Amino acid sequence: MWTLAFFKDGQAAKWSKNLFRQEADTGIFPIQSWAYFEQQFWSQFFLVNAEADAVNALEGSFYYQGHRTVDDYLDTFLTLVSNAGYTDPRTLVVKFHRGLKISIQSQIAIMPFGQPADTDLEAWYASAQRINQARLTNEAFQSTLRSTTMAPVHSALPRSAPLLTFCLPPSIPPPVPPRPAPPIPSGGISMDVDAVRKACSLSL
Numbered sequence: 001m002w003t004l005a006f007f008k009d010g011q012a013a014k015w016s017k018n019l020f021r022q023e024a025d026t027g028i029f030p031i032q033s034w035a036y037f038e039q040q041f042w043s044q045f046f047l048v049n050a051e052a053d054a055v056n057a058l059e060g061s062f063y064y065q066g067h068r069t070v071d072d073y074l075d076t077f078l079t080l081v082s083n084a085g086y087t088d089p090r091t092l093v094v095k096f097h098r099g100l101k102i103s104i105q106s107q108i109a110i111m112p113f114g115q116p117a118d119t120d121l122e123a124w125y126a127s128a129q130r131i132n133q134a135r136l137t138n139e140a141f142q143s144t145l146r147s148t149t150m151a152p153v154h155s156a157l158p159r160s161a162p163l164l165t166f167c168l169p170p171s172i173p174p175p176v177p178p179r180p181a182p183p184i185p186s187g188g189i190s191m192d193v194d195a196v197r198k199a200c201s202l203s204l
Contacts, residue, residue: 001029003037015044054083064099070132073099074125089119096124107131 007016023029031037057063057080065073077096086092093116097105108115108127116123 011045050083051085054080058084058086058095061099065101065104070100070104070128074128089121092121093118093124096121096128100128103135104128104131 004016004019007013019030031040063076063080068076077099081092081095086095097108100108108124108131111127114127116127
């Protein structure tokens with residue numbers, strides 16, 4: 001009766017009020033033991049075919065991870081396993097492995113060391129979470145790197161600063177090499193010979 005006092009909303013409140021109404025009509029509270037209370041509670045609030053639904057889900061592909069995080073997928077998987085009553089570790093590993101994203105499946109399959117055993121479900125959980133965390137960290141790093149390299153470069157000058165124009169000096173033509181002197185004939189130059197003769201006659 002103390003537990004039922006907390007059932008104040010929804011279907012739970014309706015069930016609690018109905019029990020107290022029965023007590024008011026008959027003078028006897030309809031639930032006389034905690035074990036009977038548990039039985040009635042399960043029959044009222046848990047589906048009768050919950051086990052069958054969980055088995056059908058695990059045998060299909062609706063429970064697969066898809067776009068969810070590994071943690072969300074793991075929560076759903078554990079709930080289905082509990083409802084289905086599966087206990088064989090090898091079967092659970094196969095189901096969990098099959099539902100993971102292809103990228104995470106592949107990374108676990110090619111791990112050079114520390115690869116989880118086919119019967120160690122906890123190791124599979126840890127490996128999937130570790131790989132997922134590494135992937136998220138890498139994606140965050142790549143996103144930061146892209147935003148840094150693609151950021152626009154702003155000029156240090158204010159917008160009001162005048163633009164500077166640089167003028168190059170006019171091109172200077174290369175110097176023209178001097179023309180070579182004409183070749184001297186083997187017989188000498190007549191003007192030079194006459195000048196020598198004249199100089200010699202004056203000296204005499």
